[in-house]
Amino acid sequence: MQRMTNVLRLLCLVVCLGLLQACADSYSRPLKAEVGGEAAAEHVYKVDASDAVAEIQPTMYGIFFEDINFAADGGIYAEMIKNRSFEFDEPMMGWEQPESNRFSMNENSGFAMPVKANPDEANKNFLRVDVKAENGYRLTNSGYRGMGIREGSQYNLSLMARVMEGDVSLNVMLKDSTGQELGRTTVSLSGSDWNKYESAITANGTAMKGHVEIAFEGTGTVDLDMVSMFPADTWKNRPQGLRKDLVQLLADLDPGFLRFPGGCIVEGRTLDRRYQWKKTVGDIENRFTLINRWNTEFDHRPTPDYFQSFGLGFFEYFQLSEDLGAEPLPILSCGMACQFNTAQLVPMDELDPYVQDALDLIEFANGPVSSEWGKLRADMGHPEPFNMKYIGIGNEQWGPEYIKRYKEFEKAIKSQYPDMIIVSGSGPYPDGEMFDYGMAELKKLNAEIIDEHYYRNPEWFLENADRYDKYDRNGPKIFAGEYAAQSVAIASPDNKNNWNCALSEAAFMTGLERNAEVVQLTSYAPLFAHADGWQWTPDLIWFNNLEAYGTPNYYVQKLFSTNRGTHVLELTDESQAITGQEGMYATAAKDEEAKELIFKVVNVNNAEQAITFDVSGVNGLQRKGKKLVLHSDNMQQVNSFENPKQLSPSEEEIKVKGDQFEVSVAPHSLTVFRVGYKDLVN
Incomplete structure (x- = not known):
């Protein structure tokens, strides 16, 4: 018994000595968790x-802009009237003739009918209104999922009109969703020639989903076109300008570049519906309207009323870049429609007009006022060049057909503008057969900057923080052009801008910055989403008709961009x-x-x-x-x-x-x- 007691005491002593040594060790070395x-x-x-x-290049952290999720019309472009020029495929889309119009005291009060006057021109339609009964006819416009109206704010009305017969004036009213009037102005019309009329309304109330109502006073026949309403308080107070709060969120990012206009929107589902920059410049009323390629792309969010007025066109994109102190980075079609849709190809012997568009764009941005396109820029109010340094050829194209077309663009651009930096693309994925082929071929061509895209789950971003540690320091530079962690799956409507995704992006971005020798431009995508008009999630900034907020992902981007530094x-x-x-x-x-x-x-x-x-x-x-x-x-x-x-x-x-x-x-x-x-x- 005594021997057993001694053994137990010895064992206790050994255990205690071990614990004491462990405690001592814990003070001499850091804990590993x-x-x-x-x-x-x-x-x-x-x-x-x-x-x-x-x-670290000034372009290290920038902005990717694409007209998806009602980012342009209904978003940053502050126009409140939807289909202001009656140019949608259904010319009355956005406009309503309330049932109360149809009969008043058993008499026909009036009727509005779109007229196609110039089928080959941008502004091909106008609206003819026959007013039959005094104070009897009305039209309403719903805006983009309603109109944001703020008490005390001024809203500027403009419209084109002519009086074909009779004596007619317009009472234009702002109303809330219940029909309560929030302000009005009267426009007296005269003359059978087209004239522009302007007036203003100061709202006496606030509405998240208001609308405009036009009440016709008198009788006669009136033609209307370019019926427009903008808040007076736009970014830099520019008439018919951009929504101030949304641009401020961009300015707060201190972006190094602005990539525009996309994105898959550059390609179009078909070549006919690709983005053509020349149709987005010049007088606003002469810009071609085009259906948005995201209008019915996803069954979970069909938006058949999604069109592009191009009031936000290439001039405005360049101007916005200048406002933000960001390098403009336009992306142009390379003659390939979206390969996820029709995959149409322009034949190689018909590629010249596409290449010429790129050359003309450089002249528009940088050319002297004595040149054709430099003169247009000056006529639009900017005689000084925009000093564009980058141009992107193609968006997410892949395969041999892209490489063939890229070569033609590169040859033509470098022959006239040897200092222009050309951005190429490695396809829609960050790995796999498409990516490997594109990267190998572009390296053979000594491509300057290759655009890589990654929409993956948060774990991928954590696991790939060292991705660029292994890239060739003497090879092409990298543009991390589109990235966003997907909480559920790519293009899922259930994706969330949650902290798990944002934190994984932050981890990945440390690897982008650490490899600034290789990675020279980066941008999250997509940028904007309308709370009632989105097609894709997640997105950096969400907005409704009156408000906007940055997601956790936005604040990650902001912390990196505003704390960029000059050298890694x-x-x-x-x-x-x-x-x-x-x-x-x-x-x-x-x-x-x-x-x-x-x-x-x-x-x-x-x-x-x-x-x-x-x-x-x-x-x-x-x-x-x-x-x-x-x-x-x-x-x-x-x-x-x-x-x-x-x-x-x-x-x-x-x-x-x-x-x-x-x-x-x-x-x-x-x-x-x-x-x-x-x-x-x-």
Whole structure:
């Protein structure tokens, strides 16, 4: 019994000594936490601020714009009247003749009939209205899923009209969804020639889904065309301009470039319905209307009333780029319709007009006012060139037919404009047979910039943060032209702009920035979505007729773009780049203009992580820095109209001592640290 007791005592002593040694070891080395672990871990991240890996191009973070989800008409283009010129395939789409019009005191009150006067011209239709009964006839326009009307705001009306017989005036009213009047103006018409009439209405109430009503006073026959209504308070107060709140959200991103007009919209389902930039410039009333290629693309969101008026055309895109301080990056058809639809090909011996469109676009953007297209730009109000540096040939094309056509564009463009940077494409996917073929062929051609697209699940983005670590530094540069994590599946209507997707994109973006030597342009896609008119999810910015908000993905983009830096630095943990080890992703940069170091850290763990930044190559860090945090413990968290900034960055001060500083990063977070320095070590 005594012997057994001694044995037990000895065993207890051994266990206790082991526990004491384990505790001692825990103080001598950092804890290592696996992804999803609950224990906080310590990391030492080293950086030499004097040794830049590569320049970060001003174009590193930009904007992809496509007219999908009612992004242009009904969105950023502030026109409130749908089908203002009666040019939709159904000329009365958007317009209604209420039943109360049909009979008044058993008399026919009037009738409106579209007239096709110029079938070969852009403005081929107008509306003829026969008013039979005094104060008896009305027309309404519903706008784009209603009209946003704000109390106290001014709305500018313009229209073209002529009086064929009789004496008729118009009472134009803003009304809410119940029919309550929110303001009106009267337009007196005269003369049998086309005249432009302008007036204004100040709203005395607010409506999310209002409409315009035109009441005809008198009797006679009147022709109407280009019936238009814009808020007076547009971006930069331009008449018939852009929706101010939506452009402000873009400006807040500080984008390096604006890619336009898409996207698959460039290609069209057929070649006849491709985007043709020359039909989008000049006088607004002479721009051709075209059905939008997304109108019935998805069975889950058919939008047969989705057309393009091109009030937002190539001139306005260039102007918007200039406003944002962003490089314009237009994408042109290469003679291939969407390969997911008809896959029509223009024969090679008929490709010249397509190539000429590219050459003429360069002249429109950059040519002197003495040139044909430079003169048009000047006539539109911009005699100075737009200084376009980039042009994209094709959108998501693939295969030998694309390579053949790309060669012809490249040869023609470089022969006249050798300094123009041409963007090519690697197809719709980031891997597979289409991608491999395109990349191999474009490398043979010494392509300058190749556009890659990736719509994948969040896990793919986490696993591919090191994608560009392996790319050839002497090969083509990369444009990460379209990316967005899909919470469900590509093109699913159930995709959400949740924090899980946004955080995975942030992790992936650390790899884009770390490889700035290769990756020179990046953009999330798509950009905009109308709450009642979308076709595709997820999207960066959501809006309705009165409001807009940025998603968690938007704030990820904003944190990267507004904390870009000028040079990427090598940041290591135990001599390795931080590409997902232990659930951590990070990159470092310096801003030589601001004299600041910038660290972006993504933590996908369930636990807080402690980091010591060990900085060399500087003669002293500033004693105070800044910490910007985007964080949520709810991976399904989204923003909404009710709570538009529920997930948005917070800011706090950090303290710095010497050339090291210790910080913590929250679980499931993107954190940006900015610390000033006095000088770099030469």
